[in-house]
Amino acid sequence: MKKIARPVLLVSLLSLFLVTAPALRAQGHFEFSGHYGRWSLNLLGSLARNLVNDATKSEIRDKILSDIQASYPGLSETSYTQAVRFDSRGDDFGFGVRFYPSRNGSFSLGVSVEKSTFKILPSVTSQLGLQDSMTSQTATFDGTAAASAVIKATAFLLTFRWDIFPRAVVHPYITFGGGITTAKTLDDSTLSYSYSGQLSGDAVTPQTISGSDSKTIRQLKDESDTKLPNFLPFIQLNVGLKAKVTKNVHLLVDAGVFDGFMISGGLAVRL
Numbered sequence: 001m002k003k004i005a006r007p008v009l010l011v012s013l014l015s016l017f018l019v020t021a022p023a024l025r026a027q028g029h030f031e032f033s034g035h036y037g038r039w040s041l042n043l044l045g046s047l048a049r050n051l052v053n054d055a056t057k058s059e060i061r062d063k064i065l066s067d068i069q070a071s072y073p074g075l076s077e078t079s080y081t082q083a084v085r086f087d088s089r090g091d092d093f094g095f096g097v098r099f100y101p102s103r104n105g106s107f108s109l110g111v112s113v114e115k116s117t118f119k120i121l122p123s124v125t126s127q128l129g130l131q132d133s134m135t136s137q138t139a140t141f142d143g144t145a146a147a148s149a150v151i152k153a154t155a156f157l158l159t160f161r162w163d164i165f166p167r168a169v170v171h172p173y174i175t176f177g178g179g180i181t182t183a184k185t186l187d188d189s190t191l192s193y194s195y196s197g198q199l200s201g202d203a204v205t206p207q208t209i210s211g212s213d214s215k216t217i218r219q220l221k222d223e224s225d226t227k228l229p230n231f232l233p234f235i236q237l238n239v240g241l242k243a244k245v246t247k248n249v250h251l252l253v254d255a256g257v258f259d260g261f262m263i264s265g266g267l268a269v270r271l
Contacts, residue, residue, distance in 0.1 A: 035266025039090035143197015
């Protein structure tokens with residue numbers, strides 16, 4: 001029923017918007033826009049590294065331990081440490097409609113559809129301590145891992161914007177809003193990684209151990225004790241500049257928060 005209810009609600013809201021649009025336009029005006037942005041989490045620094053470290057630590061550790069125990073079932077974990085080197089990048093394409101209640105006013109209300117691809121690309125150095133439960137002999141695994149978390153999301157946003165000195169040819173604005181992604185985001189987004197390292201010690205024959213794995217966010221959600229949401233939330237808070245090319249055509253450039261940091265540019269047509 002929920003899968004049926006969401007499209008029905010969306011169609012109902014769209015129908016209401018189309019019915020009331022002529023009356024709204026008589027009072028104010030609409031603005032249609034498209035934009036493209038570049039996204040990153042790198043500015044978060046140690047916070048981003050810690051978040052990625054917490055998210056990947058158990059997954060990578062369990063995979064390494066499982067692969068070692070396939071050959072040495074008597075070995076168990078005694079310690080595990082990992083250090084993360086962080087990188088991220090992404091793209092966002094969006095289309096939106098804004099309504100200005102007053103033709104010369106500064107406030108507007110907007111809805112937009114965002115198609116985003118965010119990539120979080122950490123590299124990890126890890127050390128796993130092991131001990132044989134029967135002989136008490138020890139072993140150590142030292143290795144590196146390369147991970148890739150790719151989030152592909154279609155999001156629907158509701159935003160509020162205030163244009164500052166709206167009659168100026170070039171003027172600043174502030175935008176605030178939020179929204180959620182579709183449930184399909186969990187199926188389209190993946191976490192994949194590969195690792196390789198040296199296993200050595202009294203309990204083992206020195207050798208190279210390697211492996212890889214890939215899972216969707218939905219698989220991680222189903223397997224994890226951590227409760228993950230069915231929808232990913234988006235928060236937007238940015239400042240920008242709007243330049244009038246003609247009376248009805250404007251260029252926009254802005255920067256700010258979009259579940260990370262984003263710089264974007266776009267074109268708006270006012271009707």
